[in-house]
Amino acid sequence: MVKAKAKRSETIGQLHGAARLVRTALASRLNGHGFHAGQDGIMLALHAEDGQTPGQLAARLGVKPPTITKTINRLSAQGHLEKKPSSEDQRQSNVFLTETGREAIRDIEHAVKKTEKQALKDFDKKDRKALMKLLQRIEANLTDGASVDDHDDDGDELSVPLAIAASELSQAEQAADADKDV
Numbered sequence: 001m002v003k004a005k006a007k008r009s010e011t012i013g014q015l016h017g018a019a020r021l022v023r024t025a026l027a028s029r030l031n032g033h034g035f036h037a038g039q040d041g042i043m044l045a046l047h048a049e050d051g052q053t054p055g056q057l058a059a060r061l062g063v064k065p066p067t068i069t070k071t072i073n074r075l076s077a078q079g080h081l082e083k084k085p086s087s088e089d090q091r092q093s094n095v096f097l098t099e100t101g102r103e104a105i106r107d108i109e110h111a112v113k114k115t116e117k118q119a120l121k122d123f124d125k126k127d128r129k130a131l132m133k134l135l136q137r138i139e140a141n142l143t144d145g146a147s148v149d150d151h152d153d154d155g156d157e158l159s160v161p162l163a164i165a166a167s168e169l170s171q172a173e174q175a176a177d178a179d180k181d182v
Contacts, residue, residue: 015138018119021119022115022119023037025115025118025119026040026111026112026115029111029114029115030108030111032111033104033107033108033111034078035104035107035108036074038063038067038071039071039074039075040108040111040112041061042057042061042068042071042072042075042081042095043075043080043081043097043101043104043105043108044105044108044109044112045057045060045061046081046095046096046097046101047097047102047105050096050097051094051095051096052094052095053086053092053093053094053095054068054069054072054093054095055068057072057095072095075101078100079098079100079101080097080098080100080101080104081095081096081097081098081101082095082096082098083095083096084096
């Protein structure tokens, strides 16, 4: 039983470490274009569907509304986004990419693509497909609405950082897929 628990911890640690390195490499590339970590997600989400509300963006990216608001304000100050009152509900606002923001998408997608290329440089197409399926399964396991207890089926305690690591890797993969659609 101890050996199985150690292997789970090793897997989670490896996943967490890989996610951290992907996040660090991407953040470094984005910083070269004047973006901070997390801003790319909002920009790419708006590129996919412009005019979302801050609440929709928060739900789509899995973050809290105050985080989105702060990031939207920063991106607006940089000239990448603009908020406009909703035509349907004056209490709401919609967020749109500016022309400057649309031009920056190419830089963001390039940074994501270079990071993915670096991270997966020795992976063939079969390995990439298998990794994507495994990451999607992890994400589904953690987001399918099932409650997670403090113990698994064997009664062993579960490790915590898996959801964060899976989400970060999945976001990098989704951003890379968005680049392929452009």
